[in-house]
Every structure is written in structure tokens, then in C-alpha cells.
Amino acid sequence: MQMALQADFELHCNKIGALRMPRPALRWRTRATLPFRPLVSMPDNFALQIEALQPQLLRFARNQLRNDAWAEDAVSETILAALEKPQSFTGRSQLKTWLVGILKHKIVDQLRRHRREATVLTNDDSEDLDDLFFAADGHWREMPADWGVPEDALHQLQFVEVMEACMENLPPAQARCFLMREWLEFSADEVCAELAITANNLWVLLHRARLRLRDCLQSGWFDARRGLVG
Amino acid sequence: MRFFDLTCRLASKLLVEQRGRRLGLRERISAALHLRVCLMCRRYDNQLNIMDKAIGRWKSYREGPESDEK
16 A cells, blocks of 8 residues: 555656756656556667657647646656556567557546536637628638648648647637647537537637638748749 | 629638538528639638648647647
């Protein structure tokens, strides 16, 4: 019993330490204190690599969970799971892919756990967003540009980076809905249930997210590229 | 651009919904008719298709190895 408690305590410290204290000592601490140190030989820098990916994981979690404490918990649980079960990392996928896969599950866990206390989604866009793109009579203010068939662009790293930046710039409520659908692959019904919003609320938010994303891609990629060519 | 009272503002929202749920019969007809008569919304529809593909690329980027946190 005593032993188990001690182990629990050390685990807890480790969990907190992994998050709060950026220091290379994580590696030996992990090896020295975790009672379940795996027998399979892991790459020496396994824990260090995990630690290096932590800020990115946290950013992903924060996109999805409004509460920072929940986001930190989801990341801690992910790191813990990775350290506890390194044998499930076959090395066939990249470490990051594997961790993000775990993180997705942990985020879903957090969402379910806190369903009741989830902050009510506020309307984070002014009602005027539509007026930005549409005239009073419902017509487009500007002719949507012809994007053609930009197959080449889709394979360019730079394009995807613009895309990522555009996602990061979505207002929080839109980002959460959009990422739940596209990244966590929730059904529309599931998103509504998790966020306690009506179907119409959801479609309005997704519609706005698309309008914003389009606008951002237009100025961040298509216009910028035309500027280079012309 | 009006058809069955569907404005571009509403049509563009329907085009997004179409990608996530099965539209009702009337909605499908209005959306299809609107697309036939409205070049602007056809352009937007094409942009949505491109965004869908781009989202696929972005997902693998987000989870893939090549994006290092800078």
C-alpha cells in the first residue's frame, strides 16, 4: 500500500514536472523514478523528444479546450500515457503522429468529463460578419475569385503553413466547432451535444469559419502569390 | 440572383451545410437551382472544394513530422 502511494506520488510529481519545468533532467528523472520503466530498449532521446513536442501539443489542446487547466491535463495525460506505454509506439509512424493520436483521445476524454461545465459558447463574431461579405440584399459584395485547380499549391509546405496560420486566427468559438468537426472528426450531432448548441448555431459558426478561412487564404496565399507573379 | 428567395448569403451557408449534413429536398433544389444561375456562388462552391482538399493536407501536416515547432 505504502509502495503504491509512493509510486502514485512520484507519478504525480513527474506529471507536473513534465509540464511546468522545462529542463533536460526529465530524461533521467523519468528513468530513475518511474517504477514501470519499460524493458524494451527505447531510443535514448525518447523522453526528450516527447518533451520537445509538448508546446505544440499544448497549443493543439488549447484550440479545443477553452480552459487552460483542462488543456494541460490532456497534455499531461498524453505524455504520461506515452511514457507508460512506449511499447505501443511501433516506430512505424512518426513520434509526433503517435502523440497527436493519443492527444486526440485525451482531448475527447476532457470534453466528455467537463461536458456539464463547458463554457457557453459566446458569439465571438460581431453580427456584422455577414455584412462584411454580403450586401444588404444578400448578394456577394465582391465576386469570389477563381481559385482554379491549385493542385500544386496544395502540395506546397508554404500553402499549408498559411492554412495553419489562418486556422489559428479563427475566433475561438468558430475554431472549436471547426476543429472538432475537421480534426477530431466529430459528427455534427456530437459537436452540438458537446457544446450544448443547436444545429443552427453550429451551421452558422461553421459557415462563418469558412468565410473567414476563405478570406484569409485569399489574402494570405492567392493574392500574395499573384503579387509575386504580376 | 434570387431564386426561390434564396440569396447568395443563404446559398453560401447551404453550400457549407451540404458538406456536413443531408439537406432537405427543398433545400437541395434551391441550392442546385441557385448554383445554376449564380456564377459567384459557383466560384464559392469551388473554393469550398479546394478548402476541403486543403484541410486534408493540413491535417497530415499538423500530425506529421515535418512541422517543427519554431
